[in-house]
Amino acid sequence: MDHLIIAGREFNSRLLVGTGKFASNQAMVAAMESSACEIVTVALRRVDIDNPEDSLLSHINPDRYLLLPNTSGARDAEEAVRLARLARAAGCEPWIKLEVTPDPYYLLPDPIETLKAAEILVKDGFIVLPYMPADPVLARHLEEVGTATVMPLGAPIGTNRGVRTRDLIAIIIEQANVPVIVDAGLGAPSHAAEAMEMGADAVLVNTALADTTDPALMAQAFRKGVEAGREAYLAGLGGQRLQAEASSPLTGFLRND
């Protein structure tokens, strides 16, 4: 069986799903179900004291999904570490999607603060999945400090622009000894398939599912995209060439020349 293994834990699904921006909790749950995902990300925020909302966790079955809290909103390592520890205190397993994004316009991850936070969190016993720029050198540094995966971005968060960092992600995949999860920017099932065909171990999507009129159907499409890409990678894609190579026999034509 072709399992995704992160920090010794086996998963059947190679599609991770974010829970942000869905029009309703029902739409979110429907998307999670039809995606067949087993890992879902969540964020940590202040309770709105004057207007307490229905708890997100009451909609997510903890026996079915591994909750992966993120450190979104953190602008530096210190804020990320604080958020990670708060998330763990909420009773989650110590898995954390590390995100440090000081720039509010492109939300690009800060490589230096991400590495600093990763080192602290690994020492503190967390299983760290860092969101990172598609930088092969940084990927090695993160691996060295003990992160469980690396999560290079395909394109900035929420942009739906696909695997724009393709060549760099190919190098990361070639060199990595931990699973490579392409996170951010994937807007279509074909983008997910592309990342998986390249040999990515998994992908994470949120906006692409939340931002449609039918999140459950889109989640199903992404599931198929991920599975198609994975199977193509395992089968081995054929080589490319410029000149045509006939697939039908070049003999027995109905002519006499």
Add this chain to the structure above:
Amino acid sequence: MKITLNGEIKEYRDQLTVQELLQRLNLQPERVVVEINRIILSPETHNVTKLKTGDTIELVQFVGGG
């Protein structure tokens, strides 16, 4: 007592424990993480931890996110 609660100054007539504060705010204790003056509070101590003037309290919870 005067406390800073999620960034806002709040005043309460009597001294409250964390448990009492959560009750007043209608918050389920198992869904909320409490941080007092940057120190995370373990849920077992909600009923014995008394708040005092000048405390900075953060109440956080999970929300949707990617």
